[in-house]
Amino acid sequence: MQKGIESLSTIDLSCHHCGDVCDDDGIYIDDYIFCCHGCQSVYQILSDHELSNYYQYATTPGVSRRREGEKTYEYLDDSEIVHRLTTFSEGSLSRVQLELPQIHCSACIWLLEHLHQINDGIRNVTVRFAKRIAHITFDHTRISLRSLVELLDDIGYAPKIHLELLDKGKKTTEIDKVLLYKIGIAGFCFGNIMLLSFPEYLGFKHASHLFYLGYVNIILSTPVLVYAGADYLKSAWKSIVKGRLNVDVPIAIGILALYIRSIVEIISGLGEGYLDSMAGLVFFLLIGRWFQSMTYRSLDFNRNYTAYFPIAATVKCAKEWITKPLQKVMPGDHLLIRNRELIPADGILKIGKGRMDYSFVTGESDIISKEVGDLLYAGGRHMGESIEMVVTKKVDQSYLTQLWSDDIFKHQSISDTSKTVTTISKYFTLVIGMIAVVSFAMWSHIGAGKAIEIFTSVLIVACPCALALSIPFTYGNIMRLLANRGLYLRNVSTIEHLQEIDTIIFDKTGTLTDPHELAIQYHGRVLTEEEKSLIKSGCFHSSHPMSKAVVRHLASQSIIEVDYYKDHIGMGYVARIGTHELKVGSSAYIFGTATSHQQSGVFIEINDEYLGHFKCNHAFRNGASKLIERLGAQYEIGMISGDGQQDKERILSLMPTAKIVSFNQKPKDKLRVIKDLQEEGHKVMMIGDGLNDAGALKQSDVGIVISDAVNNFSPSCDGILAADQFSHLGKYLLYFRCAKRVLYGAFAISLIYNIVGLYYATTGQLSPVVAAILMPLSSITVIVYGVVLSYGVFAWLFANDKTEPSNQ
Amino acid sequence: MQIILLLIIVSLIIAGGFLVVFLWAVRSGQYDDSETPALKVLIEDDMLTHQKPSN
Numbered sequence: 118m119q120k121g122i123e124s125l126s127t128i129d130l131s132c133h134h135c136g137d138v139c140d141d142d143g144i145y146i147d148d149y150i151f152c153c154h155g156c157q158s159v160y161q162i163l164s165d166h167e168l169s170n171y172y173q174y175a176t177t178p179g180v181s182r183r184r185e186g187e188k189t190y191e192y193l194d195d196s197e198i199v200h201r202l203t204t205f206s207e208g209s210l211s212r213v214q215l216e217l218p219q220i221h222c223s224a225c226i227w228l229l230e231h232l233h234q235i236n237d238g239i240r241n242v243t244v245r246f247a248k249r250i251a252h253i254t255f256d257h258t259r260i261s262l263r264s265l266v267e268l269l270d271d272i273g274y275a276p277k278i279h280l281e282l283l284d285k286g287k288k289t290t291e292i293d294k295v296l297l298y299k300i301g302i303a304g305f306c307f308g309n310i311m312l313l314s315f316p317e318y319l320g321f322k323h324a325s326h327l328f329y330l331g332y333v334n335i336i337l338s339t340p341v342l343v344y345a346g347a348d349y350l351k352s353a354w355k356s357i358v359k360g361r362l363n364v365d366v367p368i369a370i371g372i373l374a375l376y377i378r379s380i381v382e383i384i385s386g387l388g389e390g391y392l393d394s395m396a397g398l399v400f401f402l403l404i405g406r407w408f409q410s411m412t413y414r415s416l417d418f419n420r421n422y423t424a425y426f427p428i429a430a431t432v433k434c435a436k437e438w439i440t441k442p443l444q445k446v447m448p449g450d451h452l453l454i455r456n457r458e459l460i461p462a463d464g465i466l467k468i469g470k471g472r473m474d475y476s477f478v479t480g481e482s483d484i485i486s487k488e489v490g491d492l493l494y495a496g497g498r499h500m501g502e503s504i505e506m507v508v509t510k511k512v513d514q515s516y517l518t519q520l521w522s523d524d525i526f527k528h529q530s531i532s533d534t535s536k537t538v539t540t541i542s543k544y545f546t547l548v549i550g551m552i553a554v555v556s557f558a559m560w561s562h563i564g565a566g567k568a569i570e571i572f573t574s575v576l577i578v579a580c581p582c583a584l585a586l587s588i589p590f591t592y593g594n595i596m597r598l599l600a601n602r603g604l605y606l607r608n609v610s611t612i613e614h615l616q617e618i619d620t621i622i623f624d625k626t627g628t629l630t631d632p633h634e635l636a637i638q639y640h641g642r643v644l645t646e647e648e649k650s651l652i653k654s655g656c657f658h659s660s661h662p663m664s665k666a667v668v669r670h671l672a673s674q675s676i677i678e679v680d681y682y683k684d685h686i687g688m689g690y691v692a693r694i695g696t697h698e699l700k701v702g703s704s705a706y707i708f709g710t711a712t713s714h715q716q717s718g719v720f721i722e723i724n725d726e727y728l729g730h731f732k733c734n735h736a737f738r739n740g741a742s743k744l745i746e747r748l749g750a751q752y753e754i755g756m757i758s759g760d761g762q763q764d765k766e767r768i769l770s771l772m773p774t775a776k777i778v779s780f781n782q783k784p785k786d787k788l789r790v791i792k793d794l795q796e797e798g799h800k801v802m803m804i805g806d807g808l809n810d811a812g813a814l815k816q817s818d819v820g821i822v823i824s825d826a827v828n829n830f831s832p833s834c835d836g837i838l839a840a841d842q843f844s845h846l847g848k849y850l851l852y853f854r855c856a857k858r859v860l861y862g863a864f865a866i867s868l869i870y871n872i873v874g875l876y877y878a879t880t881g882q883l884s885p886v887v888a889a890i891l892m893p894l895s896s897i898t899v900i901v902y903g904v905v906l907s908y909g910v911f912a913w914l915f916a917n918d919k920t921e922p923s924n925q
Numbered sequence: 926m927q928i929i930l931l932l933i934i935v936s937l938i939i940a941g942g943f944l945v946v947f948l949w950a951v952r953s954g955q956y957d958d959s960e961t962p963a964l965k966v967l968i969e970d971d972m973l974t975h976q977k978p979s980n
Binding site for chain 2: 174222223226227230244245246247294297298301302305308309312313329330333
């Protein structure tokens with residue numbers, strides 16, 4: 118693709134690096150235009166090192182550098198931090214694993230894997246696209262970790278270095294290789310045993326004279342039992358020791374019965390045994406496990422605040438600024454917070470004007486101003502010139518972070534085993550045991566040998582392989598289908614929890630409301646058409662988001678030319694249009710700071726007469742009222758918010774049937790509200806978005822996080838819902854309830870197979886061929902049924918829904 | 926019928942070879958990431974020399 122003079126001659130003024138539209142101050146270099154110096158310097162670095170191919174693999178592959186603040190990586194000089202970040206170090210070579218969220222196309226991969234052209238201290242870069250991770254091997258005698266990170270930042274791939282990395286740096290979450298080994302070995306043995314048993318399937322009775330076939334089968338099946346199937350035996354043993362009967366118990370009994378009886382038969386020359394069935398059984402079970410584990414490895418459902426907090430802070434020490442690892446920051450330390458840096462611990466503002474963005478904590482995107490002496494809570498991002506603060510609490514004891522010291526975060530309650538299957542298998546095992554004993558007793562008059570044969574046949578044929586496969590395939594498929602529609606669940610047992618809930622609690626800001634949409638309401642004297650256009654014309658010149666919202670609100674008015682305009686940033690503006698004097702701004706700007714009731718909003722004064730004010734609220738998300746109405750018919754609904762009461766009426770009109778509507782809830786209070794509901798016997802689903810919901814999300818039976826960018830941000834939860842799919846939540850819940858019926862169908866099928874098998878077993882007709890047909894057939898029926906029907910229900914439910922699947 | 930024994934041994938050795946290849950592939954990390962190689966396949970290393978922007 119040639120992009121040069123030709124494209125410049127047209128009106129295409131998008132930045133060559135990032136594709137943003139360039140303003141008048143675009144920079145021209147080598148016939149390309151760049152929107153800012155950041156983008157231009159990336160281009161410069163790349164073309165200096167013959168890496169401008171980057172721009173050939175994708176059009177405008179870069180990420181805009183315009184809004185990037187200055188970042189410092191001084192803390193990477195600290196040897197302890199460096200040591201904890203490197204995953205491997207030997208001789209002069211070190212290896213780090215860095216998360217680069219900007220990776221988004223093949224050009225990114227190409228560039229990062231050619232970094233050695235910029236600095237030959239970098240030996241090797243391997244990119245994991247799905248996880249947005251780069252594994253970098255470098256020579257630390259030639260390039261320090263700090264220079265490496267700075268280089269990445271310079272070319273537009275600033276790594277995300279957070280506190281979490283210090284603990285997780287050495288732990289890589291690769292896929293389960295052992296499971297793949299097991300599948301490979303079980304598959305190999307299964308195929309070969311079947312092949313060797315083939316003469317017998319075709320009825321060549323003489324084949325059994327080839328006695329060594331049986332011994333080859335024994336050799337082949339032993340690794341299946343002791344390696345591939347070992348987990349089932351271990352799990353069954355553990356569950357028996359604990360006095361519980363999970364689904365692995367009948368499976369293990371079946372596997373052992375198959376193996377032992379086959380060996381006895383082969384050695385005593387009575388028959389060929391059932392080793393093909395045994396290997397097939399283990400193979401199918403392992404495939405089921407693999408299918409279930411094929412979820413979104415790129416998403417992390419276990420994050421806490423350390424995933425968002427920086428590694429180090431800038432601390433004043435004997436009149437000098439030094440960087441200090443965050444864990445060592447103590448109360449009384451004097452911190453420097455630069456633009457766009459996070460407040461790492463609670464403290465008091467000492468010097469400067471704080472402008473805090475707590476969106477990360479509360480979902481509220483409005484910036485809050487702080488004055489000297491004000492309390493700064495950990496988790497806020499400072500947007501503005503550097504400030505200085507004194508720490509009052511340790512990092513893990515701050516208002517936000519102490520939430521994680523609650524007991525709920527200490528024990529891992531999430532298990533991967535299904536409750537339904539465990540309950541069923543308990544009765545299943547008991548019933549099968551009884552049938553086996555009864556048939557043993559009934560056949561014992563013929564002879565002990567025959568009775569033992571019948572007894573083992575029952576155990577073999579009753580092995581609930583199909584039952585164990587129904588959940589992985591049915592629910593595993595549902596998870597996959599919903600992931601395409603923007604709902605990512607942690608594991609299949611989340612679906613079971615979702616089917617049980619009867620109460621849904623929402624967070625307000627950022628969950629029910631859309632952080633990007635402002636809804637405007639006017640309070641005050643009715644405005645004339647002329648006044649409306651005056652206000653619109655004035656606000657048109659202001660860059661404040663509220664002014665912009667007012668302009669959008671008065672869309673039908675025309676804009677008049679403004680004769681005089683003066684902006685008081687953060688306060689308001691004065692303007693003169695013709696003979697009219699306009700004064701618009703905050704209540705303090707209009708009435709002065711002396712008045713007692715300060716309200717937020719856009720206050721309007723024309724010709725020294727106060728007219729009224731526009732109130733700005735975050736609008737409810739698209740489709741929220743319909744969703745609430747729909748959910749309200751089936752579930753108890755509630756709302757808990759950390760904000761003040763000003764929105765109470767709006768919430769009550771949105772959810773008139775609400776069970777709980779409470780405001781001013783601290784993170785710990787939210788957790789307690791959920792706990793109280795659970796103690797009343799409710800199964801609660803919490804839907805939230807910010808770190809302040811983390812406790813409630815964890816405590817609830819199912820915690821779902823609403824996220825605008827699925828890969829970016831989510832506290833610990835059971836599921837992540839893409840924000841644009843919020844209105845479909847009701848349908849998803851309906852789908853889960855239908856899924857329960859689908860699953861019961863799968864149970865019924867597997868039980869029917871078991872009953873057929875039991876008929877053969879108790880009447881003494883279970884030949885190896887019957888077993889070899891019946892067992893794989895039952896598994897395959899259940900798999901096909903589960904996958905096809907869950908897809909069918911999905912297609913039927915979402916047939917009229919033409920929403921584009923959200924891309925993560 | 927002794928030939929059957931030989932055939933079985935040969936077939937097991939060949940199949941075992943494939944098993945070893947599979948285990949090696951898993952071990953060497955070929956199944957770790959199935960997305961990145963799919964994107965890299967279209968990238969050629971000598972593209973730069975051919976397509977320098979026209980000045």
